[in-house]
Amino acid sequence: MIRRVFLTICVLLALSSAAVAFDSGTALTVSASQETVTLRAGFSRKINITTLPSCVEVGIDCGMPEMCGIDPCTCGSADSWGVCSCNGLKDAMPDICARSEDENIAGVSVENGTLKIRALTAGRTTVTVTAALPHYGDGFATISVTVLPLGVGLYLVCALAAAIVCAAALLAVRAIRRKRGN
Ligand SMILES: [Zn+2]
Ligand SMILES: [Zn+2]
Secondary structure, three states: OHHHHHHHHHHHHHHHHHHHHHHHOOEOEEEEOOOEEEEEOOOEEEEEEEEEOOOEEEEOOOOOOOOOOOOOOOOOOEOOOOOEOOOOEEEEOOEEEEEEOOOOOEEEEEEOOEEEEEEOOOEEEEEEEEEEOOOOEOEEEEEEEEEEOOOHHHHHHHHHHHHHHHHHHHHHHHHHHHHHHO
16 A cells, blocks of 8 residues: 555656656856956946747737637647647747846846946945746856956056156146246
């Protein structure tokens, strides 16, 4: 009796895991052109995000669920996923979104498959990119972001540039005065 219950549970578990595997499909592969980024506060960097596959061709259903099951299609015009394609096929592009673990250190935005990281304050954070495509399981990529403080070096360069501009202005004023004096 116990053995039979045990076997039934095993069969049920195997069936449910097979169903889950079928539903979520193969996971999308997501890659970023850079996996580690070091930026000074106040600067930003654009990173290309690519997915494999980059798009899928999906059916445009006839919208008549009473005739066609749509998924699975029963009216005989199925796409390669078994979904109705009575109204043709269309390219589905991945839906990409990004999230920064610490929004105070780095801010993120995504536009046309390009991730933009804005360095805000010194520290370390992780940016997680998620991509979704019909019939595929969501794919992820992580990017380690290090934000450096605006640095003494940069202040010195700014101070030096300001000093040069001031000196040049003073010299010009003097030269003009001298000319007027003559
Ligand atoms: Zn149809
Ligand atoms: Zn159909």
